[in-house]
Amino acid sequence: MQISELARRAGVPVATVKYYLREGLVPAGELTGATRARYGEEHLERLRLVRALLGPGGLSIARARAVLAAVDTPGTSVHGALGAAHRALPGVGSEGPADLEQARAVLRRQGWRVAEDSPALVALAAALEALRAAGAAPTDELLDRYADAAGRIGEQDVAAVPTGSVAEAVRFVVVSTVLLEPVLLALRRLAQEDASRRRFPDGC
Amino acid sequence: MQISELARRAGVPVATVKYYLREGLVPAGELTGATRARYGEEHLERLRLVRALLGPGGLSIARARAVLAAVDTPGTSVHGALGAAHRALPGVGSEGPADLEQARAVLRRQGWRVAEDSPALVALAAALEALRAAGAAPTDELLDRYADAAGRIGEQDVAAVPTGSVAEAVRFVVVSTVLLEPVLLALRRLAQEDASRRRFPDGC
DNA sequence: GACATTGGGTAGTGCCACTCTCTAGTGTTG
DNA sequence: CAACACTAGAGAGTGGCACTACCCAATGTC
Structure with a gap:
């Protein structure tokens, strides 16, 4: 799926998804060309998690990044x-x-x-x-x-x-x-x- | 006590106390002249309450004002x-x-x-x-x-x-x-x- | 080949909680 | 009484934050 579909399915503006990508809250998609990337279900799930942490969870971007780092670090x-x-x-x-x-x-x-x-x-x-x-x-x-x-x-x-x-x-x-x-x-x-x-x- | 002492005893900058006065979180002091006002212990107590609500309580200025309105309204x-x-x-x-x-x-x-x-x-x-x-x-x-x-x-x-x-x-x-x-x-x-x-x- | 869309990046926005600065007036000290 | 520190009140500015708008070159689609 492309970024527009990812954004639509999560109910988030495309510009905001790009922002999260830049901030490292959502991992980059698989590049299929210089101006194309493919995203999967795991990206959608992650995006929903990010929105939950930032909204109802009340975390700031920086704190959400730290929390997600704990999620991402295997072996912990x-x-x-x-x-x-x-x-x-x-x-x-x-x-x-x-x-x-x-x-x-x-x-x-x-x-x-x-x-x-x-x-x-x-x-x-x-x-x-x-x-x-x-x-x-x-x-x-x-x-x-x-x-x-x-x-x-x-x-x-x-x-x-x-x-x-x-x-x-x-x-x-x-x-x-x-x-x-x-x-x-x-x-x-x-x-x-x-x-x-x-x-x-x-x-x- | 004057505003400087009120601010010092609460551990808050004078400019911030003035801001709270403007926002109506702390009641005005008793005017003793065009450029003088007197504050009492109740102002100090209120200021400390405001700081507690805004800081640890996590309220915004607007929400704190609403909460304090409930405190101030007698007969409730x-x-x-x-x-x-x-x-x-x-x-x-x-x-x-x-x-x-x-x-x-x-x-x-x-x-x-x-x-x-x-x-x-x-x-x-x-x-x-x-x-x-x-x-x-x-x-x-x-x-x-x-x-x-x-x-x-x-x-x-x-x-x-x-x-x-x-x-x-x-x-x-x-x-x-x-x-x-x-x-x-x-x-x-x-x-x-x-x-x-x-x-x-x-x-x- | 026209056109929409994308990744990537920069700059701007709106909001919030202060914080600075200014004016005019006032108490205090020498 | 003159210099000076302080004050009330108010407008404007600041820095941080979470977006959001815009731009570009490249690319996919019809």
Whole structure:
């Protein structure tokens, strides 16, 4: 298929596909001449993945490229791919070295063990710092409840990883890590809405 | 305090504070002359809240203004404030009318009742659509597990709302709705990392 | 042989969150 | 009272980002 068909089937303007090709998000097609290239189903699939990461996934071009690099690198272990995906995701950017103490305490109580420099750990510390700065410091009890729920989800995520090939597992991990985040947030808001309706009926 | 002190104590450039004043994110100070205004502790608190919403909260200026409008409007019910906050939050922007069926099915199984046009419902449908487009359609079982965990969190969130004054409750709802999202996402990633380490030891 | 399309590249666009600069006025210091 | 630093308010400029429009020479199609 040519670029126009690729673009049409993915619902993306041709100029945008060219842009992704230039940025290295989508691999080049097979050149059949100086001004012709052929694209396959795998290009279409990749293009759809890119759109999902950039749109609903909320990634920037640069971060999407880093995430896709983890997908493309064969020989990476599944655990390593998860780490690469986490590193590529937008953590909560903080300037100074954040206060990791409350975050570490949660991990201790949950019995979780993670890398010393885990980006998720830094992100958690930064998020807690933001809450404190906004005058809404969370209690340890609240954090523990959140961690309980998060633990269930993380367990579920990892259990669902297919064991067929490493490549398949890596792709699954990356996609689900990124694209299930909006699902989780939407479900939380729905649960809040339901709980709020029950607790505050008729406008309290 | 003058604008320079306000800016210094919040760790924000003076020009940026002026910008927020112009955009209506921070209320004007009390004018003491044609070129002088006085700001109080409440301005400092508000400025810190704005920074938390824009930075870690990930809101745009326009969305932050809408969220803050909910905080500022007295007489709003707590349930109404939650709805206002949800409407102001960035849903997953989708073009056409998404397929709400799978999303509604989750709600039915959980026994949740939400508004027909709930933005969270649309966001969930859009997120599911993105997953399908990326070739990683989630099973109902996975969604149910996610919903179970989200249900716990939503319950917890609503239970934690202070019952003192409506204004206090509204502020709490808005802040926790927005600023606990990064906490939840970070905890999920930490749980994934721990679970992944246990399931894929030494690079599988 | 006319015409549309392609790969490849450069430059421009629109949006956003600031950031700079200017004016006119004001408090403060010596 | 004069010099000076600071202020409110507002317009214009900046840099980054994700496209998007345009151009060219080459090529495929009718």
